[in-house]
Amino acid sequence: MEKRMGLKVLRLSAVVVAVAGLLLLHSYARSRALPVVRIGDISPAMNFARVRIEGVLESDARRLRSGSVLYVVDDGTGTLAVFSNDAPDGRLPLAGSPVAVSGNLSVGVGNEVRLRAQAVEVSVDDSIPVAGTKLAEITADRKGERMAVVGRVSKVWAPRAGSNSPYKLVLADESGTLEVVHWLADAPSVAVGDVVEIFGTIGVYKDQVQLKVWEAAQIRALE
Template sequence: MIENTLPEQASSRAEITCPSCGRFVGALTRCPYCGASVHKRLSIRIFRYAALLLGTVGLFFLYLMVRNREIPLVKISGITPTMNFAYVRVAGRVASDTRVYREGDRVQGLGFVVDDGTGEIAVRAYRAVARDLLSSNIFPRMGDRVTVAGSLSVSADDRILLRLQSPRQLHLEAVEPPSIHLADLSEDLLGKSVIVEGVVSRIMAPRPGSRAPWVIRLVDRSGSADLTFWEDVYAGLPQRDRLLLGAVLRVRASVSRHRGRLQLRVSRSEDLQFLEGDQARGVSRGVDYNARVGMRVMPTEVNSSLVGRVVSCSGVVDSLQRPRAGSRAPWRMRLTDGTGSVTVIFWDDVARHVRNLEELVGARVRVQGRVNAYRGRLQLKLEHSRSLMLIEPRRSSPEEAPLTVSEVTTDLIGRVVTLTGRLAGSRGIPGGVVYTLENETGSIPVVLWDRQVPGRLRDWMEQGLRVRITGTVKEYHGKLEVVPRTIHDIAKLP
């Protein structure tokens, strides 16, 4: 029989074997074979109970203690490297715009700077915390008073930031910024938020793929200033179709300096409002918009005295020339109004954003562009896709007059026709909506598919409205219907 334990266990053999059946039981206090109790040293028993007690009750008391403990409030200037990982509170004023970091359409974080009078600290919220803040509409803005708690991250080169671990630990006291005139913009307002109102006199859009911001020149009675915002703000504008020259805006922005010039920075889409009606008129009254922006001219009135100025011009697109693949040449559009014509040029960065560009041939449009001369020829240069507005879509054949409903027969199946009439009602169908067009000779269904004419573009189509519709004649379950391709195929009639 060999030693059945580790060497030197003889001193505790009685404690590791069952006194009843003699089998090895090790650290157990009851023999698993015969059920006999196995005596252990008092110290071992005490330790077992003490461990359980300390680990459970002790932890519970520790938990109670910390729950009632205040998170320490610290001064930013008093933060030292040994405070790395400390959970602290900081109170002060938001000293920067809040920046939202995205990857694709996912919010990955947000950050802002807090100044407590003794120094500044960057505050960061990541992922779910950042998303929770945004969804709860908690968005610190420059000038707001804030108390925020989180864990400190202190690394070499005095890089200190406060990581917000929970949205509940950010207490914001929004401070309503003052309304000012654009001429009152000054150095004193640097780092503060203000509210301004004005008319859009220039729009400089970033090229696709560029990281440059949008720059909007705003004009009021007192003067002008530049607004800047990034693509994420533009993408979040609910009415960005209305961001055109001449639009009247109310903006909350923070005052900053860029290359020596003061500018107004917009950090949220919600901070940019389009004014309408009396409010808009109140703002734009007295603003020499046309003179600043440019006048409306006819194509024949574009002359060399207007070189360098922005003008607005309307007409029918007579031709559209696409540049050769790989070439640096611009798109060339000829605009004519029956009295004359003018050449309008734009590059791919504008063309890319114009929907159904090639279908504009024959359509009536208005353009806003800068007059320039190239090789002795005058042309209008468009800088922005919003500078090209469709007034009236092309007809199926520019000479053809609209048909009456009764003239739409099975012979026309597959052909494009134009009809006029009144919208007599609508009903939803899977993937779209069917309007009924009525005129004196009858009624016909007009089908608009969501994928071609999204719902929001149809909002203005109310019952009783007089419209002109161009579309393809089709047959469905034995009945004829007209299917327009785009919203531009539907025009409101006076």
């Protein structure tokens, strides 16, 4: 160079190049596909990480007093509380609905991990066959009736060894949920997210409607 470049110009050039590089990195990070992580693999060390999770709602989505919406997502490896400031129009999705969430992880008191959602995608579950009776139509006044129901498993609970308590699972469809109970040690294995057909007898226990199953063959996986 015939003339030496001034230090002020060099500093300004360095700042411009650095800012341009940061903007490009930010644009790339925003536009690239987010990694889908398993809930069971999420740890407090991932605080502020931007991720995507996919699973089903463990319980009905509910609106909080703050105005945000709480989704509890289960992907088979664990559950995660998801908070969204954008409430969907109309009715909130019910337990068992397939959902995909993108957002940032945050760690609260006691290393409790939660997800602040930027986008919540709830799918219409076309994989559940149309049943003759919707789960919401099964009420206490139908106690003693025997019927078959179809739904997606949203919860599974097994009693501790030696207990007389029943096995429980919760079915969900587009209308609502229904608790299913049985005492079968040889019942087919089902997991959260499975679509099943179950035949049983309607009962009521502590004012809660249940479907009681007495034979392993009355529980059938549909997918």
